[in-house]
Amino acid sequence: MRLSLSSLLVTITVFHYAAANPLEAVELKRDELILCCVDPVQKVPDSSHEGPPSKKARLSRTDTMALEGPEESQGGRSARKSKKADSNPKTFLPRVNSLWKVGAHVSAAGGVENAVTKAASIGANAFALFLKSQRKWTSPALTNDSIASFKEKMTEHNYTSDVVLPHGSYLINLGNPDLEKRQKSYDCFIDDLKRCELLGLKYYNFHPGSTVGSTTKEKCISHIAECLNRAHRETTSIVTVIENMAGAGNIIGGDFADIKGIIDQVDDKSRVGVCLDTCHSFAAGYDLRTKEAWDDMMKQFDEIVGISYLCGMHLNDSKTGLGSHRDRHENIGLGHLGLSSFRNLMNDERVQNIPLILETPNFEAPMELWAKEIAVLQQLSTSVMESKENRDMIQSIIGEASTDEDLVDVIKSAVKAAEGSKPKKASAAKKGGKKGGKRKRDEDRDEDEDETEEED
Numbered sequence: 001m002r003l004s005l006s007s008l009l010v011t012i013t014v015f016h017y018a019a020a021n022p023l024e025a026v027e028l029k030r031d032e033l034i035l036c037c038v039d040p041v042q043k044v045p046d047s048s049h050e051g052p053p054s055k056k057a058r059l060s061r062t063d064t065m066a067l068e069g070p071e072e073s074q075g076g077r078s079a080r081k082s083k084k085a086d087s088n089p090k091t092f093l094p095r096v097n098s099l100w101k102v103g104a105h106v107s108a109a110g111g112v113e114n115a116v117t118k119a120a121s122i123g124a125n126a127f128a129l130f131l132k133s134q135r136k137w138t139s140p141a142l143t144n145d146s147i148a149s150f151k152e153k154m155t156e157h158n159y160t161s162d163v164v165l166p167h168g169s170y171l172i173n174l175g176n177p178d179l180e181k182r183q184k185s186y187d188c189f190i191d192d193l194k195r196c197e198l199l200g201l202k203y204y205n206f207h208p209g210s211t212v213g214s215t216t217k218e219k220c221i222s223h224i225a226e227c228l229n230r231a232h233r234e235t236t237s238i239v240t241v242i243e244n245m246a247g248a249g250n251i252i253g254g255d256f257a258d259i260k261g262i263i264d265q266v267d268d269k270s271r272v273g274v275c276l277d278t279c280h281s282f283a284a285g286y287d288l289r290t291k292e293a294w295d296d297m298m299k300q301f302d303e304i305v306g307i308s309y310l311c312g313m314h315l316n317d318s319k320t321g322l323g324s325h326r327d328r329h330e331n332i333g334l335g336h337l338g339l340s341s342f343r344n345l346m347n348d349e350r351v352q353n354i355p356l357i358l359e360t361p362n363f364e365a366p367m368e369l370w371a372k373e374i375a376v377l378q379q380l381s382t383s384v385m386e387s388k389e390n391r392d393m394i395q396s397i398i399g400e401a402s403t404d405e406d407l408v409d410v411i412k413s414a415v416k417a418a419e420g421s422k423p424k425k426a427s428a429a430k431k432g433g434k435k436g437g438k439r440k441r442d443e444d445r446d447e448d449e450d451e452t453e454e455e456d
Contacts, residue, residue, distance in 0.1 A: 093123035093371050094393035098384045099352040100345075101126035101163045102315070102377050104370040105359050112142065112199065113149035116157055122371040123397070126163035126355035128205070131195040134169045137188050142195055150199050161202040165241065165275065165312045165355040168192055168206035174227040175209030175220035175252055185209075186227050193231055196238045203311055203355075205241040205275045208262060211250040218261070220252055225265030232271045241273040241311045246283035246327040254284040254325065256304040263309065273311030276301070277359075278345070279330075280314075282337055285323040289337060294344035312355040315342065315377065331360045331415055332373045333408045339380065340404075346381040363418035372398055372414045376407045 103124030108115040112131060119127035132139035154160075172189050176182040189206065196204050211220040228240055242262060247254020252262075259274055266272045278288060286300070287293035301307065317335030319328035333339040345351055356377075362369045375397040378384050385391055398410045 089120075091367075092121045093367065093397055095120070095123045095125060096375075096378050096384060096390045096393050097387065098125060098378055098381065098390070099349075100356060100378065100381055100384065101353060102356045102374050103127040103163070103358065104362070104366065104374070105129065105167060105357055106366065111146045111149070113146055113153050116150060116153035116159060118366065119159070120157040122367050123374055123393075124370075125374075126165070126357060127159070128165045128167050128355065128357045128359075130169075131166050131192055131199075132169075134167070135171070136169075137171060137184060138191075142198055147198050154200075161200055162353070163355050164201050165203050165205050165357055166192070166196055166201060168204060170207070172206060173209040173212070174206075174224045175215075176212060177215035177219065177223070178212075182223060182227070186230070189227065190231050190234055193235050193238045193240070197235055201238070203239050203241050203273065205243055205312065207245065208242050208252045208258070210252060213250050217252065217258070221258060221261040222265060224252065225262050228262070228272060229265075229267050232266075232268050237271075239271055239273050239311060241275045243275045243314070244277060244280050244284065246280045246325050247285070248325045248327070254280075256301055260305050263305065272309070274301075274305060274309045275312040275314060276310065277314035277316060278337060278341065279316035279318045279335075280327055282318045282322055282341075283320060283324050283326055283328075287322055288341040288344060290340065291344055294341070294348070298348070298350060307350055310351070310354065312357065313345070313351060314357050314359050315345070316359050317341075329360055331369070331411050332358070332376060333404075333411050334415070339376075339407060342377055343380040346377055347383075361415075363415065363421075365418035365421055368421070369411075369414045369418045372410055376401075376410060379407065 103119055103126035104122065105128040106115045106118040106122075106124070108129040108131070112129060115127060115129035131142075154164075169188050169192065172185045174182065174185055174189060176185060192206075193204055196202075208224050209220060211217060231240065242259055243253065244256070244259060245251045245253035252258050263269065263272055263274075281297065282288055286297045288297055298307070301310070315332065317330040317332050317337045318324075319330045319335050320326045321336050330336075332342060345356075358370055358373055360370070360373060375394045378390070379394050379398070379401075385394075398407070401407050401410045
Protein backbone atom coordinates (compact mmCIF):
# COMPACT_ATOMS: atom_id res chain seq x y z
CA MET A 1 0.00 0.00 0.00
CA ARG A 2 1.39 3.46 -0.98
CA LEU A 3 0.89 6.46 1.28
CA SER A 4 0.83 10.03 0.05
CA LEU A 5 3.25 12.45 1.66
CA SER A 6 0.39 14.28 3.43
CA SER A 7 -1.02 11.03 4.82
CA LEU A 8 2.39 9.98 6.05
CA LEU A 9 2.92 13.31 7.80
CA VAL A 10 -0.45 13.11 9.54
CA THR A 11 0.23 9.54 10.64
CA ILE A 12 3.60 10.61 12.11
CA THR A 13 1.83 13.47 13.90
CA VAL A 14 -0.67 11.04 15.41
CA PHE A 15 2.00 8.71 16.74
CA HIS A 16 3.98 11.67 18.11
CA TYR A 17 0.87 12.83 19.98
CA ALA A 18 0.24 9.30 21.26
CA ALA A 19 3.74 9.12 22.68
CA ALA A 20 3.28 12.42 24.47
CA ASN A 21 -0.21 11.54 25.69
CA PRO A 22 -0.24 7.85 26.66
CA LEU A 23 -3.81 7.97 27.98
CA GLU A 24 -4.93 8.88 24.46
CA ALA A 25 -2.99 6.06 22.77
CA VAL A 26 -5.88 3.58 22.63
CA GLU A 27 -8.24 6.11 21.09
CA LEU A 28 -5.60 7.33 18.63
CA LYS A 29 -5.02 3.82 17.32
CA ARG A 30 -8.59 3.89 16.07
CA ASP A 31 -8.51 7.52 14.93
CA GLU A 32 -5.24 7.46 13.01
CA LEU A 33 -6.91 5.97 9.94
CA ILE A 34 -9.56 8.67 10.00
CA LEU A 35 -6.95 11.40 10.43
CA CYS A 36 -4.95 10.08 7.48
CA CYS A 37 -7.92 10.86 5.27
CA VAL A 38 -8.13 14.49 6.40
CA ASP A 39 -7.60 17.09 3.70
CA PRO A 40 -3.93 18.07 4.14
CA VAL A 41 -4.82 21.76 4.06
CA GLN A 42 -7.01 21.30 7.12
CA LYS A 43 -5.35 21.43 10.52
CA VAL A 44 -5.69 18.52 12.86
CA PRO A 45 -7.69 19.94 15.82
CA ASP A 46 -5.46 20.93 18.71
CA SER A 47 -6.95 19.58 21.92
CA SER A 48 -3.98 20.53 24.05
CA HIS A 49 -6.02 23.23 25.76
CA GLU A 50 -8.43 20.59 26.97
CA GLY A 51 -5.95 17.98 28.10
CA PRO A 52 -6.68 14.27 27.73
CA PRO A 53 -9.63 12.83 29.63
CA SER A 54 -8.64 11.43 32.99
CA LYS A 55 -7.79 7.81 33.57
CA LYS A 56 -11.14 7.39 35.26
CA ALA A 57 -12.87 8.98 32.26
CA ARG A 58 -11.71 6.01 30.22
CA LEU A 59 -14.47 3.46 29.94
CA SER A 60 -13.51 -0.14 30.41
CA ARG A 61 -13.31 -2.11 27.21
CA THR A 62 -16.56 -3.89 28.06
CA ASP A 63 -18.43 -0.69 28.88
CA THR A 64 -17.13 1.00 25.73
CA MET A 65 -18.57 -1.77 23.60
CA ALA A 66 -21.83 -1.73 25.48
CA LEU A 67 -22.37 1.99 25.16
CA GLU A 68 -20.56 3.02 22.00
CA GLY A 69 -21.67 0.22 19.73
CA PRO A 70 -19.68 -1.88 17.25
CA GLU A 71 -18.92 0.76 14.64
CA GLU A 72 -17.29 3.08 17.16
CA SER A 73 -15.25 0.52 19.06
CA GLN A 74 -14.20 -1.78 16.22
CA GLY A 75 -13.65 -1.12 12.54
CA GLY A 76 -13.15 -4.72 11.47
CA ARG A 77 -15.06 -6.96 9.11
CA SER A 78 -17.67 -8.00 11.69
CA ALA A 79 -18.52 -4.36 12.39
CA ARG A 80 -18.93 -3.57 8.69
CA LYS A 81 -21.11 -6.63 8.23
CA SER A 82 -23.26 -5.62 11.22
CA LYS A 83 -23.59 -2.06 9.89
CA LYS A 84 -24.81 -3.34 6.54
CA ALA A 85 -27.37 -5.63 8.22
CA ASP A 86 -28.55 -2.84 10.51
CA SER A 87 -29.61 -0.70 7.56
CA ASN A 88 -31.59 -3.41 5.76
CA PRO A 89 -35.22 -3.49 7.02
CA LYS A 90 -35.60 -7.06 5.77
CA THR A 91 -33.16 -8.18 8.47
CA PHE A 92 -34.86 -6.25 11.30
CA LEU A 93 -36.09 -8.35 14.20
CA PRO A 94 -39.76 -8.09 15.24
CA ARG A 95 -40.78 -5.56 17.89
CA VAL A 96 -43.27 -6.87 20.44
CA ASN A 97 -46.33 -4.87 21.43
CA SER A 98 -45.51 -4.04 25.03
CA LEU A 99 -46.07 -1.29 27.58
CA TRP A 100 -42.58 -2.01 28.92
CA LYS A 101 -40.40 -0.06 26.49
CA VAL A 102 -37.23 -2.14 26.51
CA GLY A 103 -34.32 -1.14 24.31
CA ALA A 104 -30.57 -0.52 24.42
CA HIS A 105 -27.94 2.17 24.27
CA VAL A 106 -27.08 1.93 20.58
CA SER A 107 -24.24 3.40 18.55
CA ALA A 108 -24.60 6.78 16.86
CA ALA A 109 -21.47 6.27 14.76
CA GLY A 110 -21.71 8.10 11.45
CA GLY A 111 -24.50 10.38 12.66
CA VAL A 112 -27.21 10.44 15.32
CA GLU A 113 -29.77 9.32 12.74
CA ASN A 114 -28.06 5.93 12.54
CA ALA A 115 -28.98 5.20 16.15
CA VAL A 116 -32.67 5.07 15.22
CA THR A 117 -32.05 2.40 12.58
CA LYS A 118 -29.86 0.37 14.90
CA ALA A 119 -32.57 0.38 17.57
CA ALA A 120 -35.19 -0.74 15.08
CA SER A 121 -32.93 -3.52 13.80
CA ILE A 122 -32.80 -5.27 17.22
CA GLY A 123 -36.52 -5.02 17.95
CA ALA A 124 -36.10 -2.28 20.56
CA ASN A 125 -39.13 -0.39 21.86
CA ALA A 126 -36.85 2.39 23.15
CA PHE A 127 -33.24 3.45 22.82
CA ALA A 128 -30.45 5.61 24.18
CA LEU A 129 -27.54 7.24 22.37
CA PHE A 130 -24.69 9.68 22.77
CA LEU A 131 -25.36 12.97 20.98
CA LYS A 132 -21.61 13.56 20.57
CA SER A 133 -18.36 12.02 21.79
CA GLN A 134 -18.65 11.20 25.48
CA ARG A 135 -14.88 11.68 25.90
CA LYS A 136 -14.45 15.17 24.47
CA TRP A 137 -15.45 18.56 25.79
CA THR A 138 -16.42 19.92 22.38
CA SER A 139 -17.69 18.29 19.19
CA PRO A 140 -18.84 19.44 15.74
CA ALA A 141 -22.39 20.80 15.61
CA LEU A 142 -25.22 18.63 14.30
CA THR A 143 -25.82 19.24 10.60
CA ASN A 144 -29.23 20.18 9.24
CA ASP A 145 -29.20 16.99 7.14
CA SER A 146 -28.48 14.85 10.20
CA ILE A 147 -31.26 16.52 12.20
CA ALA A 148 -33.77 16.07 9.38
CA SER A 149 -32.75 12.45 8.83
CA PHE A 150 -33.05 11.68 12.56
CA LYS A 151 -36.62 13.01 12.63
CA GLU A 152 -37.56 11.17 9.44
CA LYS A 153 -36.25 7.87 10.79
CA MET A 154 -38.02 8.39 14.11
CA THR A 155 -41.30 8.62 12.15
CA GLU A 156 -40.40 5.81 9.78
CA HIS A 157 -39.67 3.39 12.64
CA ASN A 158 -42.53 4.58 14.88
CA TYR A 159 -40.50 5.96 17.75
CA THR A 160 -41.72 8.87 19.85
CA SER A 161 -39.52 11.26 21.79
CA ASP A 162 -40.60 9.88 25.16
CA VAL A 163 -38.93 6.50 24.52
CA VAL A 164 -35.52 8.01 23.71
CA LEU A 165 -33.10 8.64 26.59
CA PRO A 166 -29.89 10.35 25.38
CA HIS A 167 -26.92 9.91 27.71
CA GLY A 168 -24.64 12.75 28.72
CA SER A 169 -20.87 13.00 28.60
CA TYR A 170 -18.89 11.17 31.28
CA LEU A 171 -16.70 14.25 31.69
CA ILE A 172 -19.46 16.46 33.08
CA ASN A 173 -19.39 17.29 36.79
CA LEU A 174 -21.95 19.98 37.62
CA GLY A 175 -21.05 19.65 41.30
CA ASN A 176 -17.39 20.57 40.98
CA PRO A 177 -16.44 23.16 43.61
CA ASP A 178 -13.94 24.75 41.21
CA LEU A 179 -15.88 27.49 39.36
CA GLU A 180 -13.80 27.32 36.17
CA LYS A 181 -14.08 23.56 35.90
CA ARG A 182 -17.78 23.63 36.73
CA GLN A 183 -18.29 26.17 33.94
CA LYS A 184 -16.46 23.86 31.52
CA SER A 185 -18.82 21.04 32.49
CA TYR A 186 -21.81 23.34 32.17
CA ASP A 187 -20.83 24.41 28.65
CA CYS A 188 -20.64 20.75 27.59
CA PHE A 189 -23.94 20.06 29.37
CA ILE A 190 -25.90 22.93 27.81
CA ASP A 191 -24.57 22.01 24.36
CA ASP A 192 -26.07 18.54 24.81
CA LEU A 193 -29.42 19.96 25.91
CA LYS A 194 -29.61 22.18 22.86
CA ARG A 195 -28.81 19.19 20.63
CA CYS A 196 -31.73 17.34 22.23
CA GLU A 197 -34.08 20.20 21.45
CA LEU A 198 -32.87 20.42 17.85
CA LEU A 199 -33.72 16.72 17.47
CA GLY A 200 -37.14 17.14 19.09
CA LEU A 201 -36.26 14.94 22.06
CA LYS A 202 -37.84 15.13 25.50
CA TYR A 203 -35.24 13.73 27.92
CA TYR A 204 -31.53 14.05 28.66
CA ASN A 205 -29.93 11.64 31.17
CA PHE A 206 -26.78 12.61 33.08
CA HIS A 207 -24.63 11.60 36.05
CA PRO A 208 -25.11 14.18 38.81
CA GLY A 209 -21.47 14.74 39.76
CA SER A 210 -18.92 14.52 42.55
CA THR A 211 -17.49 16.57 45.40
CA VAL A 212 -14.02 15.54 44.14
CA GLY A 213 -13.15 15.39 47.83
CA SER A 214 -12.96 19.19 48.03
CA THR A 215 -16.36 20.27 49.31
CA THR A 216 -19.34 19.01 51.28
CA LYS A 217 -22.07 16.86 49.76
CA GLU A 218 -24.61 19.60 50.52
CA LYS A 219 -22.64 22.26 48.67
CA CYS A 220 -22.05 19.92 45.74
CA ILE A 221 -25.78 19.22 45.51
CA SER A 222 -26.47 22.96 45.51
CA HIS A 223 -24.00 23.47 42.64
CA ILE A 224 -25.79 20.79 40.61
CA ALA A 225 -29.19 22.35 41.23
CA GLU A 226 -27.89 25.82 40.34
CA CYS A 227 -26.60 24.48 37.03
CA LEU A 228 -29.96 22.84 36.29
CA ASN A 229 -31.86 26.05 37.03
CA ARG A 230 -29.53 27.96 34.73
CA ALA A 231 -29.85 25.34 31.99
CA HIS A 232 -33.64 25.34 32.22
CA ARG A 233 -33.66 29.10 31.68
CA GLU A 234 -31.44 28.73 28.59
CA THR A 235 -33.59 25.99 27.00
CA THR A 236 -37.29 25.61 26.40
CA SER A 237 -38.54 22.10 27.13
CA ILE A 238 -35.89 19.43 27.69
CA VAL A 239 -36.29 17.39 30.90
CA THR A 240 -32.96 16.88 32.68
CA VAL A 241 -32.94 13.32 34.03
CA ILE A 242 -30.69 12.61 37.02
CA GLU A 243 -29.25 9.09 37.15
CA ASN A 244 -28.82 7.33 40.48
CA MET A 245 -25.31 6.07 41.13
CA ALA A 246 -23.55 3.17 42.88
CA GLY A 247 -22.37 5.38 45.75
CA ALA A 248 -18.61 5.02 45.40
CA GLY A 249 -16.26 7.57 46.92
CA ASN A 250 -17.31 11.18 46.50
CA ILE A 251 -20.02 10.52 43.91
CA ILE A 252 -23.43 12.12 44.42
CA GLY A 253 -26.53 10.00 43.79
CA GLY A 254 -25.93 6.72 45.59
CA ASP A 255 -28.60 7.58 48.13
CA PHE A 256 -32.12 8.56 47.02
CA ALA A 257 -31.82 11.46 49.48
CA ASP A 258 -29.08 12.96 47.27
CA ILE A 259 -31.48 13.07 44.34
CA LYS A 260 -34.20 14.58 46.49
CA GLY A 261 -31.73 17.23 47.61
CA ILE A 262 -31.11 18.26 44.00
CA ILE A 263 -34.78 18.26 42.99
CA ASP A 264 -35.79 20.26 46.08
CA GLN A 265 -33.58 23.12 44.85
CA VAL A 266 -34.76 23.01 41.21
CA ASP A 267 -37.16 25.86 40.46
CA ASP A 268 -39.11 24.25 37.60
CA LYS A 269 -39.95 20.75 38.82
CA SER A 270 -41.50 19.87 35.43
CA ARG A 271 -38.03 20.07 33.88
CA VAL A 272 -36.34 17.47 36.09
CA GLY A 273 -36.66 13.68 36.35
CA VAL A 274 -34.83 10.54 37.48
CA CYS A 275 -33.38 7.46 35.79
CA LEU A 276 -32.93 4.42 38.04
CA ASP A 277 -30.15 2.03 37.07
CA THR A 278 -30.72 -1.49 38.40
CA CYS A 279 -27.00 -2.20 38.80
CA HIS A 280 -26.37 1.16 40.49
CA SER A 281 -29.32 0.68 42.83
CA PHE A 282 -28.16 -2.79 43.83
CA ALA A 283 -24.55 -1.69 44.30
CA ALA A 284 -25.77 1.23 46.43
CA GLY A 285 -27.57 -1.18 48.77
CA TYR A 286 -31.13 -1.33 47.41
CA ASP A 287 -32.19 -4.95 46.92
CA LEU A 288 -34.39 -5.87 43.93
CA ARG A 289 -34.26 -9.66 43.91
CA THR A 290 -37.52 -10.61 45.62
CA LYS A 291 -40.98 -9.14 45.07
CA GLU A 292 -40.90 -7.78 48.61
CA ALA A 293 -37.45 -6.23 48.16
CA TRP A 294 -38.45 -4.68 44.81
CA ASP A 295 -41.62 -3.17 46.29
CA ASP A 296 -39.66 -1.84 49.27
CA MET A 297 -37.12 -0.17 46.97
CA MET A 298 -39.88 1.41 44.90
CA LYS A 299 -41.68 2.52 48.08
CA GLN A 300 -38.51 4.20 49.35
CA PHE A 301 -38.03 5.94 46.03
CA ASP A 302 -41.63 7.17 46.02
CA GLU A 303 -41.49 8.41 49.62
CA ILE A 304 -38.10 10.11 49.30
CA VAL A 305 -38.09 11.36 45.69
CA GLY A 306 -41.54 10.71 44.21
CA ILE A 307 -42.54 8.12 41.63
CA SER A 308 -43.81 10.91 39.35
CA TYR A 309 -40.17 11.87 38.69
CA LEU A 310 -39.27 8.44 37.26
CA CYS A 311 -38.60 9.03 33.56
CA GLY A 312 -36.50 6.01 32.64
CA MET A 313 -34.41 3.06 33.80
CA HIS A 314 -31.15 1.38 32.86
CA LEU A 315 -31.41 -2.41 32.91
CA ASN A 316 -28.14 -4.03 33.92
CA ASP A 317 -27.32 -7.09 35.96
CA SER A 318 -24.43 -6.72 38.42
CA LYS A 319 -21.08 -8.48 38.59
CA THR A 320 -20.76 -7.48 42.24
CA GLY A 321 -22.93 -8.07 45.31
CA LEU A 322 -25.49 -6.01 47.17
CA GLY A 323 -24.02 -2.82 48.65
CA SER A 324 -20.65 -3.26 46.93
CA HIS A 325 -20.63 0.38 45.70
CA ARG A 326 -19.03 -0.90 42.51
CA ASP A 327 -20.70 -0.40 39.15
CA ARG A 328 -19.89 -3.49 37.10
CA HIS A 329 -22.49 -4.27 34.47
CA GLU A 330 -23.32 -7.88 33.64
CA ASN A 331 -25.64 -9.40 31.06
CA ILE A 332 -29.22 -9.99 32.13
CA GLY A 333 -29.61 -13.04 34.37
CA LEU A 334 -25.89 -13.74 34.60
CA GLY A 335 -25.06 -11.60 37.63
CA HIS A 336 -26.02 -11.15 41.27
CA LEU A 337 -29.40 -9.61 40.44
CA GLY A 338 -30.61 -12.62 38.44
CA LEU A 339 -33.78 -12.95 36.37
CA SER A 340 -36.01 -12.54 39.42
CA SER A 341 -35.10 -8.85 39.72
CA PHE A 342 -36.07 -8.19 36.12
CA ARG A 343 -39.27 -10.23 36.41
CA ASN A 344 -40.29 -7.89 39.24
CA LEU A 345 -39.56 -4.91 36.99
CA MET A 346 -41.29 -6.33 33.91
CA ASN A 347 -44.51 -6.89 35.86
CA ASP A 348 -44.64 -3.51 37.59
CA GLU A 349 -47.08 -1.06 36.00
CA ARG A 350 -45.19 1.86 37.55
CA VAL A 351 -42.39 1.42 35.00
CA GLN A 352 -44.59 1.20 31.92
CA ASN A 353 -44.22 3.64 29.01
CA ILE A 354 -40.77 4.91 29.99
CA PRO A 355 -37.48 3.98 28.28
CA LEU A 356 -35.95 0.84 29.83
CA ILE A 357 -32.43 0.80 28.45
CA LEU A 358 -29.91 -2.05 28.36
CA GLU A 359 -26.30 -1.03 28.98
CA THR A 360 -25.01 -4.59 29.22
CA PRO A 361 -21.90 -5.79 27.35
CA ASN A 362 -22.78 -6.57 23.72
CA PHE A 363 -19.34 -7.72 22.50
CA GLU A 364 -19.90 -5.79 19.26
CA ALA A 365 -22.85 -7.99 18.34
CA PRO A 366 -26.05 -6.11 19.31
CA MET A 367 -28.38 -8.08 17.06
CA GLU A 368 -27.07 -11.37 18.38
CA LEU A 369 -27.03 -10.37 22.05
CA TRP A 370 -29.10 -7.30 22.91
CA ALA A 371 -31.96 -8.56 20.75
CA LYS A 372 -32.04 -11.78 22.78
CA GLU A 373 -31.86 -9.89 26.07
CA ILE A 374 -34.79 -7.71 24.96
CA ALA A 375 -36.80 -10.81 24.03
CA VAL A 376 -35.97 -12.54 27.33
CA LEU A 377 -37.03 -9.47 29.30
CA GLN A 378 -40.32 -9.23 27.43
CA GLN A 379 -40.96 -12.92 28.07
CA LEU A 380 -40.71 -12.23 31.81
CA SER A 381 -43.81 -10.02 31.56
CA THR A 382 -47.01 -11.94 32.17
CA SER A 383 -49.20 -9.47 30.29
CA VAL A 384 -46.89 -9.35 27.27
CA MET A 385 -47.01 -13.13 26.98
CA GLU A 386 -50.82 -13.15 26.98
CA SER A 387 -50.68 -12.15 23.32
CA LYS A 388 -50.09 -15.01 20.87
CA GLU A 389 -48.56 -12.56 18.41
CA ASN A 390 -46.03 -11.48 21.04
CA ARG A 391 -45.28 -15.08 21.98
CA ASP A 392 -44.64 -15.96 18.35
CA MET A 393 -42.33 -12.96 17.86
CA ILE A 394 -40.35 -13.73 21.01
CA GLN A 395 -40.08 -17.40 20.04
CA SER A 396 -38.70 -16.40 16.64
CA ILE A 397 -35.80 -14.72 18.46
CA ILE A 398 -35.02 -17.01 21.41
CA GLY A 399 -36.77 -20.25 20.50
CA GLU A 400 -38.98 -22.20 22.89
CA ALA A 401 -37.09 -21.29 26.08
CA SER A 402 -39.59 -21.02 28.92
CA THR A 403 -38.02 -21.77 32.31
CA ASP A 404 -35.59 -19.40 34.01
CA GLU A 405 -32.83 -21.93 33.43
CA ASP A 406 -33.65 -22.01 29.71
CA LEU A 407 -33.72 -18.22 29.48
CA VAL A 408 -30.37 -17.88 31.25
CA ASP A 409 -28.92 -20.46 28.86
CA VAL A 410 -30.16 -18.35 25.93
CA ILE A 411 -28.19 -15.36 27.25
CA LYS A 412 -25.13 -17.47 28.10
CA SER A 413 -25.09 -18.96 24.61
CA ALA A 414 -25.53 -15.54 23.02
CA VAL A 415 -22.65 -14.12 25.06
CA LYS A 416 -20.43 -17.06 24.14
CA ALA A 417 -21.28 -16.75 20.45
CA ALA A 418 -20.76 -12.97 20.48
CA GLU A 419 -17.40 -13.31 22.23
CA GLY A 420 -16.35 -15.98 19.75
CA SER A 421 -17.27 -13.83 16.74
CA LYS A 422 -15.09 -10.92 17.85
CA PRO A 423 -11.93 -10.41 15.77
CA LYS A 424 -8.90 -11.63 17.65
CA LYS A 425 -6.49 -8.93 18.80
CA ALA A 426 -2.78 -9.28 19.34
CA SER A 427 -1.90 -10.52 22.80
CA ALA A 428 -0.20 -8.27 25.31
CA ALA A 429 2.85 -10.54 25.21
CA LYS A 430 3.28 -9.94 21.46
CA LYS A 431 3.01 -6.20 22.05
CA GLY A 432 5.77 -6.33 24.64
CA GLY A 433 3.53 -6.04 27.70
CA LYS A 434 2.61 -8.43 30.44
CA LYS A 435 0.08 -11.01 29.39
CA GLY A 436 -3.37 -10.20 30.71
CA GLY A 437 -2.20 -6.95 32.29
CA LYS A 438 -4.58 -4.58 30.53
CA ARG A 439 -7.49 -6.99 30.73
CA LYS A 440 -6.97 -7.30 34.48
CA ARG A 441 -6.93 -3.51 34.85
CA ASP A 442 -10.10 -3.18 32.80
CA GLU A 443 -11.88 -5.86 34.81
CA ASP A 444 -10.89 -4.17 38.06
CA ARG A 445 -12.10 -0.74 36.94
CA ASP A 446 -15.66 0.23 37.74
CA GLU A 447 -17.54 0.72 34.50
CA ASP A 448 -19.35 3.86 35.59
CA GLU A 449 -16.73 4.94 38.11
CA ASP A 450 -16.57 8.63 38.95
CA GLU A 451 -14.51 9.77 36.03
CA THR A 452 -14.59 13.38 37.19
CA GLU A 453 -12.50 12.92 40.31
CA GLU A 454 -9.09 12.70 38.61
CA GLU A 455 -10.05 14.79 35.60
CA ASP A 456 -11.13 17.66 37.78
